[in-house]
Amino acid sequence: MEDMEGTVYLIHLETPIAGHAQHYIGWAANVEARLYYHRKKKGAKLLAHAVGLGIAFDIVREWAGGKDLERKLKNRKKARLLCPVCRKMH
16 A cells, blocks of 8 residues: 655644643544544534634644654654644743
8 A cells, every 4th residue: 555645744733632642643645634623523523622622723743754753753752752832832
């Protein structure tokens, strides 16, 4: 299977959900369109839940790459270490 190129993105939630979930890593060919769908509760469940709770979020980092890079970053389970917003806080 060929890895489709696009953009891998990191979303930072203004407030953590359930005391811990504050980041989402995703992939899209069109990041702006994907963010639009996330905000309309038609994307990731975590972000749909955030919208329902009134928690603001935005893309804070992007990488050129495909689904393989997305999976690699998700498997690290340390999105906060990649987040420029969280790094400024510490």
